[in-house]
Amino acid sequence: MDDILRRAVRLSLFTMAALLMAWALFPNGRDVAAGLLLGICASLVNAFLLRGRVQMIVRAALEGRKRRSLGLAARLAVILLAVMTSWRYPEHFSLPATLAACFYVQFAVFFLAAVHNRDVGNGKG
Numbered sequence: 001m002d003d004i005l006r007r008a009v010r011l012s013l014f015t016m017a018a019l020l021m022a023w024a025l026f027p028n029g030r031d032v033a034a035g036l037l038l039g040i041c042a043s044l045v046n047a048f049l050l051r052g053r054v055q056m057i058v059r060a061a062l063e064g065r066k067r068r069s070l071g072l073a074a075r076l077a078v079i080l081l082a083v084m085t086s087w088r089y090p091e092h093f094s095l096p097a098t099l100a101a102c103f104y105v106q107f108a109v110f111f112l113a114a115v116h117n118r119d120v121g122n123g124k125g
Helices: 001-024 027-063 073-089 093-103 104-120
Strands: none
Touching: 001 027, 001 104, 027 073, 027 093, 027 104, 073 093
16 A cells, blocks of 8 residues: 555656646646645645554554544645635635645545556456
């Protein structure tokens, strides 16, 4: 799983680099590029928060302890911060672009995992 997340992070960083170039080259689309950048940053933070939470739950299960909450509030707060920033500064960030990009890493992980499972297929199914 770490390999798939590493690939998704790498894909996100390449996308962010392309968006930075688009922001510099196309002045008319700067708010959209900035909104996408903000949303992808929030998505990356959420991916790392979720990874840490899953690792904590695995450790708790192995040690036989009760697990704590899943940390949904922290992940929602990150998205809310990105959306509120975009809403507060509409001249710099596009709100629809920010909302759309908030799920970038999650979709990237999904599609990379599907490709990985197809390539690794063990003959079953």
